[in-house]
Amino acid sequence: MEDDVDDVQPSHIPPPTNSNTTFCTCAVAPLPPYASRDIELAETHANESGGLLYSANANAVALSNPPTLTYASKLSSKRGLRAIVIFIICMFLLVLHLRAESAKKKRHQLIHDGLAWADITPSKRCLRYGTREYSAQLMGVPRGEHGLRWCKEKEITIHGIDFEKPGYCTVDRDYSVPTKRRFYGHWTVESNEPSCKTLWENFQDKGCVAKGSMRRRIEAHMGNHQPPWDNWREMCSTTPADYDGHHFDQPDSCDHRVRGIGTLWLA
Structure with missing residues (x-):
């Protein structure tokens, strides 16, 4: 009987009490019945879509490709x-x-090389002391080209002196053939022109200009003058002189006299 009594356990024995332990007898709310099912569906969907999960709250997740960045990237591209x-x-x-430009330069050079001066002719008249004008006709100008422009670019050699271009150019028109024109270049040559070198001869000392002036009047006659072509004023005013150890670049005055051109120096 004692064994039976010992084996019998009370139906309800209250737990030991402890002043430091607090017990809550409220019931714990169970999980929503749909939570596990939703998780399973989400996992299945993630596996099928490549492992991407999306939050139920769209505002809490930052977009991986914001529209502004995509637009900026496209604009930059x-x-x-x-x-x-x-x-x-x-x-x-x-x-x-x-x-x-290369083709233009080649064509320009070809035309330039084909040009030539013909009939280089000295002028009958002298421009001034030791200076004469020469002229020549430009040959080889292609049809339709501007002859005057080519005339101003063609070089020439006269008396061993190279001239890069003429002093000026002229056009001679053949009115019987309106389309036919001849272009001429003109140069001023100041060397090796002995016929243009006038000189002074027959110097005469006319004495003092005035008493106490300390200046003497010297007159001479101009030689090697070639009228009617030469301009006597130009030739006289540019002809130098050497007299009594003095050099004069030009006379002080010129006169056209019956016996020729006279001049005056005040030395």
């Missing part, structure tokens, strides 16, 4: 492509320009 296209077009135009 368009600008870069546009710059490349513009650069290619500019380079293409530059190449065309350089080729055109």
